[in-house]
Amino acid sequence: MSGYQELLPHVVKAVREVGAFVAARHTASAVGGPDVDGVIAVFRMVDAPASELLRERLAALRPQARWAPDEIGTAVAATGEQWVCDAVDGAVHFLQGLPYWGVTVTLVADGRPVLAVLDAPHLGFLYTAVEGRGAHLNGRPLKASGKDLSAALACTSQPPYNREPERAGASLTAMLRHTLAVRNLGPTALQVAQVGSGHVDVFWEYGEDANNLLPGALIAREGGALVTDADGHAWTPASPSFVAAPAALHADVLRVLAAVPAHEAA
Structure with missing residues (x-):
C-alpha cells in the first residue's frame, strides 16, 4: 500500500485544520454580492487561503505527489501520484449559509483513488478510506444499506x-x-x-x-x-x-x- 494507511492520520489532521479554518468563516446566512462576480469574490476570500493551506500541508506529507490543477475538471493523471482536492466542496451551500459543505482530499495513484478523506465539519461527518483497508465514518466501519x-x-x-x-x-x-x-x-x-x-x-x-x-x-x-x-x-x-x-x-x-x-x- 506504499504507506497509505500510515499516511492517513496525517492527512486527516491536515483536512481537519483546513475544515476548522473554513468553518470559522462560515455564516448562518447567505453571503456575497447581488451578482455572480460579487458571489465569486466573497468565495475566493475563503477558498484561496484554505486551498493554499491544504496544498502546503499535503505537499509536506507527500512531496512526490503532483497537485491537480483544477477543482472542477476531469483530467486525472494515468501514472504517478496526484492529489485531487477541494478545500470548500459545496461552494454554493457554503455561500448560502447551509451546512452541506466539506473538505475533500483524494490521493490518486496510477489513475485510481487509493486514499480519501472527507470532512463535513457542520454535519459532524469525517469519512476516511484507504484502498484495501476499508472505510470509516467517525472511526467506525461503514455499513451500506440492505433495503429494497x-x-x-x-x-x-x-x-x-x-x-x-x-x-x-x-x-x-x-x-x-x-x-x-x-x-x-x-x-x-x-x-x-x-x-x-x-x-x-x-x-x-x-x-x-x-x-x-x-x-x-x-x-x-x-x-x-x-x-x-x-x-x-x-x-x-x-x-x-x-x-x-x-x-x-x-x-x-x-x-x-x-x-x-x-x-x-x-
Missing part, C-alpha cells in the same frame, strides 16, 4: 461536464418511479460517501465528474458498495456515468437505467 429499491433513497447531481442532460432528466423520472424518494443532498462527494455508510441507498449520475466522484467512489467501494458506470462496467475517472449502490440493489438500479434511452443528436 422500492424503499430506497436515491440521490443524484448534475456535473459541470454533462453531455447528456436529456438522459439525466429521463433517468430522474425513471428513478422516481422505482424508489421511495429522489433527492440532491449537497456535494457529490458527500452523497456518494453516504452510500457507503447507509445514509443514502443509491447514487447515480451522468456526465464526466472525476474530481467530485473520486473521494466518494473510494469511500463507498471500501464500505462495501458496488461502484460502476451505468452499464455495469468498472468506474474510472474517464467514465461518462456513475452508479454507487449496495450489492443487493445494484443490479436493480442498472435495470432501471438501462431502460432510459440515450439522447440522439438532432
Whole structure:
C-alpha cells in the first residue's frame, strides 16, 4: 500500500485544520454580492487561503505527489501520484449559509483513488478510506444499506461536464418511479460517501465528474458498495456515468437505467 494507511492520520489532521479554518468563516446566512462576480469574490476570500493551506500541508506529507490543477475538471493523471482536492466542496451551500459543505482530499495513484478523506465539519461527518483497508465514518466501519429499491433513497447531481442532460432528466423520472424518494443532498462527494455508510441507498449520475466522484467512489467501494458506470462496467475517472449502490440493489438500479434511452443528436 506504499504507506497509505500510515499516511492517513496525517492527512486527516491536515483536512481537519483546513475544515476548522473554513468553518470559522462560515455564516448562518447567505453571503456575497447581488451578482455572480460579487458571489465569486466573497468565495475566493475563503477558498484561496484554505486551498493554499491544504496544498502546503499535503505537499509536506507527500512531496512526490503532483497537485491537480483544477477543482472542477476531469483530467486525472494515468501514472504517478496526484492529489485531487477541494478545500470548500459545496461552494454554493457554503455561500448560502447551509451546512452541506466539506473538505475533500483524494490521493490518486496510477489513475485510481487509493486514499480519501472527507470532512463535513457542520454535519459532524469525517469519512476516511484507504484502498484495501476499508472505510470509516467517525472511526467506525461503514455499513451500506440492505433495503429494497422500492424503499430506497436515491440521490443524484448534475456535473459541470454533462453531455447528456436529456438522459439525466429521463433517468430522474425513471428513478422516481422505482424508489421511495429522489433527492440532491449537497456535494457529490458527500452523497456518494453516504452510500457507503447507509445514509443514502443509491447514487447515480451522468456526465464526466472525476474530481467530485473520486473521494466518494473510494469511500463507498471500501464500505462495501458496488461502484460502476451505468452499464455495469468498472468506474474510472474517464467514465461518462456513475452508479454507487449496495450489492443487493445494484443490479436493480442498472435495470432501471438501462431502460432510459440515450439522447440522439438532432
